[in-house]
Amino acid sequence: MGKWLRLPAVLRRALLLRVVLALALFLPPLIRSGHAEARGDAKAGKVVYDKNCAACHGPKGSGLGARSILPNFADAKYMATRTDAELFDKLSNGGKGTGMPAWGKVLTDHERWNVLAYIRTLSGP
Ligand code: HEC
Secondary structure, three states, rough: OOHHHHHOHHHHHHHHHHHHHHHHHHHHHHHHHHOOOHOOHHHHHHHHHHHHHHHHOOOOOOOOOOOOOOOOOOOOOHHHHOHHHHHHHHHHHOOOOOOOOOOOOOOOOOHHHHHHHHHHHOOOO
């Protein structure tokens, strides 16, 4: 039998609480690091964007006005509704008929995260 089981229940609970607290404190930054801003280099992404994306999405990512089907990357409210996974999927696989090309075979994973990191900055403060 381990020492753990011989500890009084109150102490065991206190220890468990600490573990849970530590996890609650340290996990969010770990999860956040999966996000585009953390995974990609926005500066390098700007180069990719200006070369491959700006022609359709506009130099500032705001598409072509209200009636366009282009998303407005400069609209923070809109961008907050889009997860990195959704953006990465659309970027990689394209719009399948919408006009958005599939970049999965054109750009590396790294370049796609960079350009998404850059797109995230377009609605930034
Ligand atoms: C030929 C025009 C064209 C080019 C070039 C283009 N896009 Fe798009 N893109 C579109 C259109 C149209 C849409 C909207 C329709 C859709 O979501 O499928 C779109 C949608 C997207 C979306 C989805 C946004 C959302 O909220 O779902 C992302 C992300 C995106 N583009 C990123 C890029 C990036 C990054 C590049 C450059 C590597 C790029 N696009 C190049 C036309 C283009």
